[in-house]
Amino acid sequence: MTTTPESTSSFTPPNGVSVSGDSGVAPSTLLSLRGITKSFGAVEALKHVDLDIPAGQVTALIGDNGAGKSTLIKAIAGIYAPTSGDIFWEGRKVTLHTPRDAENLGIATVYQDLALCDNLDIVQNMYLGHEESRHFTLDEIKMELNTKRVLSELSVSTVQSVRQLVGSLSGGQRQAIAVARAVMHESKLVIMDEPTAALGVSQTAQVLDLIKRLASRGIAVLVISHNLVDVFEVADRIAVMYLGTLVSSGPAANYDTSSAVEIITTGGSRSDVAASAK
């Protein structure tokens, strides 16, 4: 880990699989969270979370409802400022006050409810908020060409026309557009909240493929999912949250469905996890 922040050594992951215990491969860490705590009044939604997200890998964040997954990604996306704790981006300490701050670093969030405008076409959605213009008017040609290029690079070939309204697309296609949008803006970290919820079987497969292609482009992907089948299909690393605490994290190979379920539901005591994860 070349860009590991100096503070890492002073922390050991609270529970479970140790980060330093990763199997040989130590990919460069893009984002490191250290001691992230978020309180809403008396409620501590996040308790001292440490997490490393490496580039070019898919990290799955799993946990039961209310475990703090959404709060954690909102902290990374700049929506909630953490109450305490540090965020390191490429080894450098950063503060994320607004979604724009996160976006400027290269963090893109693909939301569960899909932040797309149904009444705009694919090109217009891909460029929303970042339109190209020439002589004070929108450069539609350039935007359309780029959109086509990015979609074909990601092998998104199921849309008939990039001038089709997004409202007419299927759930999988919409998800693909939302992801392609992040790629087009050259994001380094793409956060996806339940990307396969509400999708059919073949569309889920398309989206999972897309996630793998993102990682193979060197992009770090952080996926929240309830669907463990999907998680084991795409994840390189797994992080489990339980009641606001990150109880376990490590390479996906260290887990199987039953050990993951156990940690999700019980929080998994140290010995249980160690036993079941090996």
Next chain:
Amino acid sequence: MSDTSETSVAVGPSADGALRGQLKRLRQGDKGLLPILLGLIVLVIYFQIRNSVFLSSGNLTNLFVQATIFILLAMAEIWLLLLGEIDLSVGFVSALGATTAVILLDNQFHWPWFAALPLAILVTTTIGTLQGFIIIKLRLPSFIVTLAGLLGWEGVLIFFVDRQGTGGTIPVQEKVLYDLVNANLSPLWTWIFVLACLAVLIYLIVRRDQSRRTSGLDSVPHFVTIAKAVSLIVAGLVLVMIFNRNRGTFIVLEGMPYAIPVDIAMLAAGSFILTRTRVGRYIYAIGGNSEAARRAGVNVNRYRLLAFVFTGFTAGVAGLIYASRLGGISDNVDPNLVLLAVASAVIGGTSLFGGRGKMIHAVIGGLVIATIYNGMALISMSAATQYIATALVLLVAVAMDAVARRGSSPSR
């Protein structure tokens, strides 16, 4: 929407893809102008059969002028309808702007027209901005705030008109304002104006198709471009024929009323902003999904406020036309104006739910409303029938809007 309906075409130029995209848009509720144009033609044929004066040059010119006020007020509404907002006060606000102009131009103040007319527009723009500011800052529904505006600005209007002591009506005595509706371009200038408009429009269409083709993007076949250009030329020539025929009985009366170029200028400016600039793009985005626009980094409130500014501006222009047509401004402004404005926009194809609409809808819808009013007056239908007929047309338009909206998101 099932997976089997998705085919893997479209990466690469194909006229087929472009046509299919158009079809898809049609099905999604962007029903285009065709149905409403057909409806308009049916109306025209009906009135012509009932009274052969209907298609006379004199009556048609009158109809266009009648339509102008609906068209401009509908354009004012469209800025807000696109956001899913509405302005109920637009009729009185525009009348208030006109009152400002009429008072400043009269014998007491003697302002020159080039100061008084812009000031009138400034007044309505300020009012629009103020209402927008209240709606956005206090997070109030535009319906309620502009309903207050409807009452409040009528009060202000009555106050200023009655203060003049001219019996509740202030006549327009200044030539430029009076001529706006009541004087015409010469037949030569009518020709020049129409040909210039056609040249610009066709140039833009051809250039757009050309640049899409050279960039290797889906483009419509040549014959579609040619058909578009030909139909535009035919429409332009018909307009020239209508306006340039002598429609006077004792004196020569010919040429295009000045109000028409005003309409066209507002149409061009509005369409340009909506389709070619970021401002327009964001107005559509906010109307479609304001949360998505916000997450994409769009300053939603700034663009919402801007729409209110545009509404106020357009209302100001409409007010000047209104005063010119009536030859003055009275304390008894038709309270139905705003409803007819919204009706015009919706009949033309703009959605009440936000996110869908175009400036041209105001023109088509305004012409439909004017045709109904003009035609019914010609065949001496009672006011009762006129109201009921307009209501039915509006109801049909709104129902079509709602159906189109339901059809627009099959994936939900």
